[in-house]
Amino acid sequence: MLKIAVPNKGSLSETAAGMLAEAGYSGRRDSRELVFTDARNDVEFFYLRPRDIATYVGSGALDVGITGRDLLLDSESSAQEVAELSFGDSTFRFARPSGAGIELADLSGLRVATSYPGLVGAFLAGHGITTTLVKLDGAVESAVRLGVADAVADVVSTGGTLRKAGLEIFGPVILESTAVLISNGTERPGADTLLRRLQGVLVAREYVLMDYDVHRDHLDAAIALTPGIESPTLSPLADPDWVAVRAMVPRADTNQVMDALYDAGARAILVSAIHAARI
Ligand SMILES: Nc1ncnc2c1ncn2[C@@H]1O[C@H](COP(=O)(O)OP(=O)(O)OP(=O)(O)O)[C@@H](O)[C@H]1O
Ligand SMILES: O=P(O)(O)OC[C@H]1O[C@H](OP(=O)(O)OP(=O)(O)O)[C@H](O)[C@@H]1O
Ligand SMILES: [Mg+2]
Numbered sequence: 346m347l348k349i350a351v352p353n354k355g356s357l358s359e360t361a362a363g364m365l366a367e368a369g370y371s372g373r374r375d376s377r378e379l380v381f382t383d384a385r386n387d388v389e390f391f392y393l394r395p396r397d398i399a400t401y402v403g404s405g406a407l408d409v410g411i412t413g414r415d416l417l418l419d420s421e422s423s424a425q426e427v428a429e430l431s432f433g434d435s436t437f438r439f440a441r442p443s444g445a446g447i448e449l450a451d452l453s454g455l456r457v458a459t460s461y462p463g464l465v466g467a468f469l470a471g472h473g474i475t476t477t478l479v480k481l482d483g484a485v486e487s488a489v490r491l492g493v494a495d496a497v498a499d500v501v502s503t504g505g506t507l508r509k510a511g512l513e514i515f516g517p518v519i520l521e522s523t524a525v526l527i528s529n530g531t532e533r534p535g536a537d538t539l540l541r542r543l544q545g546v547l548v549a550r551e552y553v554l555m556d557y558d559v560h561r562d563h564l565d566a567a568i569a570l571t572p573g574i575e576s577p578t579l580s581p582l583a584d585p586d587w588v589a590v591r592a593m594v595p596r597a598d599t600n601q602v603m604d605a606l607y608d609a610g611a612r613a614i615l616v617s618a619i620h621a622a623r624i
Pocket of ligand 1: 352354355356357395396412413414415416433434435483500501502503522523
């Protein structure tokens, strides 16, 4: 039975659970449940703190897991990223009081507060900068005002928390993070199915199905606008001069592609949602 680690709380938990449900897995109904067996799919879910997931997967205790790239790197576990999951995006940045030094080198000899000492320590070491890392559990933005640090390194999403604390981002991006599927590299039955199902959910969210009719004279121009993933499907119509085309189109481009197809002579352009996919 494939053992899967999933976030039990925090920013990633709800979306991860929703994605697994969309991928056809059953999950816990009670948020206090620590383990849930989905016998039909031959998998077992372990609900863990996102910060601990890479440790469990890297050690081999669990087979695969969903966590943040920043948490994976911070853990220094041997688990590896298998796929990006298109949610939980954030950047990891340094910040200092507004008006303070703006170069990374200005951090030398200063105290930097963070909940991600593994990630930040490795980054600073890679840049040859020595600081004192102050390890905090959360709300690190308060560390400067309260006098325990001179700068912070933390997850930034909207930047609102930093602004309210009177801090300003500076220096290079430490990391672009996103939710990822991780594994310990051991081949386990069911792991490929999980990956394909999650990728199917992403495709179903990111693409729509577009159908249209076009005169054969304009077919090449229309196909150039809708190349699909492999190649579009062509079907004959009762009128031999016309052909029906079906292709997957990135959801974000739907209206631009419809406009361009219409201008290229396509008619009866229909768009439908994809409920599930295996690419
Ligand atoms: N706005 C955000 N705040 C915090 N983490 C975020 C945010 N957006 C995405 N993430 C990602 O979520 C993961 C952190 O999740 P985690 O559950 O540990 O912390 P949290 O969401 O801050 O919850 P808590 O502070 O309650 O423990 C990281 O991978 C981080 O990059
Ligand atoms: O850029 P923003 O949109 O403001 O989001 C980033 C903030 O959100 C998270 O804090 P969280 O609420 O999880 O509290 P914590 O610091 O105690 O983990 C993170 O640690 C930052 O402080
Ligand atoms: Mg937090």
